[in-house]
Amino acid sequence: MGGVGPIMSEIISERCKIECPALFKFKKACPFYLAIQKLSNHSIRNSCIEKNQCYTITSNIITFLEPALRPFSRPSSANSRASVLKSCTALAAFSLVMTPLAAAQADSPTVVTSIKPVHSLVSAVMQGVGEPTLLIDGANSPHGYALKPSQAGALQDADIVFWIGEDLAPSLKKPIDTLSTKATVVELMDTKGISHLDFREGATFEAHDHGDEDHDGHDHNHEKHTDHKHDDHDHDHEKHTDHKHDDHDHDDEKYAEHKHDDHGHDHGGKDPHIWLNPDNGKAMLKTISATLSEADPNNAALYQKNADAMSTALDNLSAEIEGSMKNLENTGFIVFHDAYHHFEHRYDVEAAGAITLSPETAPSADRVTEIRATISEIGARCVFSEPQFEPKIVATVIEGTGAKTATLDPLGANLANGPDLYPQLIANLAKSLKDCLASSS
Structure with a gap:
C-alpha cells in the first residue's frame, strides 16, 4: 500500500485487522463510513468549481463505496475474509485517486x-x-x-x-x-x-x-x-x-x-x-x-x-443586478452607517444619509433629529439596519415617518463561509434594496 494516503492507509489497516460488529445505522453510526465520507466530501468539494458538479461527484463516490463498506456494518459472522479483502482493495484504489488532492492541500x-x-x-x-x-x-x-x-x-x-x-x-x-x-x-x-x-x-x-x-x-x-x-x-x-x-x-x-x-x-x-x-x-x-x-x-x-x-x-x-435596479435611481433611503458607498456607486443608487457616523458609537440626538427631518423632507422609503448592530435605534428613527425598515448585511453574517458567500452577499444587498424600495413605491 505504498501509494495509499496516510489517512486512508490507517483506516484500512485498522478495519482490516478486525471484523467490526454492526454499528447501529450504517450511514449514521459507522465511523469507518463517516471517515471515508468526510475525506471524499472534503477533497472533492475543493476540487470542483461548480457546486452542482461537486455534489454529483461526491454522491457518486459514496455510492461507489457503499458496496465495499457494507460488509463492515454487518455482524462479524457474516463477514468473510474474502469480502474484507475485497473491500480493502476497493478502498485502497479509491485512496490512490484521492492522494494527489490530499498532497496538493498539504503543500499549499x-x-x-x-x-x-x-x-x-x-x-x-x-x-x-x-x-x-x-x-x-x-x-x-x-x-x-x-x-x-x-x-x-x-x-x-x-x-x-x-x-x-x-x-x-x-x-x-x-x-x-x-x-x-x-x-x-x-x-x-x-x-x-x-x-x-x-x-x-x-x-x-x-x-x-x-x-x-x-x-x-x-x-x-x-x-x-x-x-x-x-x-x-x-x-x-x-x-x-x-x-x-x-x-x-x-x-x-x-x-x-x-x-x-x-x-x-x-x-x-x-x-x-x-x-x-x-x-x-x-x-x-x-x-x-x-x-x-x-x-x-x-x-x-x-x-x-x-x-x-x-x-x-x-x-x-453585475449584469443581472443592473437590470433589476434600473428604476431605483431616484428613490431615497437611509443606511445604518456609511458602508455602502461602493455598492451604490457601482449600481447608480444613492443613500440620503446614515444614522450613525461610526457603527460602534450611538448617534447624537441632533443627528437623529436631522435624519428624521431628511426622511420626511425627501420622502425616504426605507431605513436599513445591519445584523451586526442593535436595531432599536432604527425603530426610533422611523417612528411616525411612514418609512419602512429592512436589513442590509455588508459582511454576509448569516451566510455559510466559502466561495459562494461573496456573490451571494452582493446579490442579497441588491435584493434587499430592491424589495424594500419597490414595495414602498
Whole structure:
C-alpha cells in the first residue's frame, strides 16, 4: 500500500485487522463510513468549481463505496475474509485517486483572512488546493473586533495574510505586525485597480458628489518580514519594521484610542468597504491569485483558473443586478452607517444619509433629529439596519415617518463561509434594496 494516503492507509489497516460488529445505522453510526465520507466530501468539494458538479461527484463516490463498506456494518459472522479483502482493495484504489488532492492541500500555503467576504474570495481562488482560515466570523464587526487568544496561533503560522487594512479593522494591525512575522501580508485596500471612494460628509452626505472616485493606479504592496522580492509581479515586499505607505496614513494606536474624524475613518478619507463593488472584488481576485501563485507556483495555473471563473461569475451577477435596479435611481433611503458607498456607486443608487457616523458609537440626538427631518423632507422609503448592530435605534428613527425598515448585511453574517458567500452577499444587498424600495413605491 505504498501509494495509499496516510489517512486512508490507517483506516484500512485498522478495519482490516478486525471484523467490526454492526454499528447501529450504517450511514449514521459507522465511523469507518463517516471517515471515508468526510475525506471524499472534503477533497472533492475543493476540487470542483461548480457546486452542482461537486455534489454529483461526491454522491457518486459514496455510492461507489457503499458496496465495499457494507460488509463492515454487518455482524462479524457474516463477514468473510474474502469480502474484507475485497473491500480493502476497493478502498485502497479509491485512496490512490484521492492522494494527489490530499498532497496538493498539504503543500499549499497556510493562509489567514480577516473578514468573511475576503475569506470567500480567497476560498474561491484556492479551490482544489486548500482552505484559508477566517479570523472575524459570524456577525462580528471588523471595526471593533478583539482578536481571541486562540487565534494568535493562526497568525503566527500563516504564510500569507489577506486583509482589507487597518482602517476597516484597526484592532488587527498590532497582532498582524507582531505575530505574522514570517508572512506575506497583503493589504487589499492597496490593491492595484481598486476604485476608491471618499467618505461622505455629515449625517445627510451634504458635501458628497459623484466626482470622488479614484482608481488606484499604484502597485499593490505585499508586506514581507524578509527582504524577499519578486520582479515578475510588480509587488513590493517590505519588512514590517520598515513598512510605510506614502499614500495612506496609518497609526499604530490601539482601537480603544482610535478617534474618528468627520469621515469616521482615517485612510486619506477613503471608504474601506471596497468589497461591496464587485469590480473591486475582481481586482482583489487578481491580487489573491498572483500572491498565491508566487508562494505556490506548482498550483499557479489552478489559482488563475479559479480566479477567472469567479471573475466571470461576478460579471454575470453585475449584469443581472443592473437590470433589476434600473428604476431605483431616484428613490431615497437611509443606511445604518456609511458602508455602502461602493455598492451604490457601482449600481447608480444613492443613500440620503446614515444614522450613525461610526457603527460602534450611538448617534447624537441632533443627528437623529436631522435624519428624521431628511426622511420626511425627501420622502425616504426605507431605513436599513445591519445584523451586526442593535436595531432599536432604527425603530426610533422611523417612528411616525411612514418609512419602512429592512436589513442590509455588508459582511454576509448569516451566510455559510466559502466561495459562494461573496456573490451571494452582493446579490442579497441588491435584493434587499430592491424589495424594500419597490414595495414602498
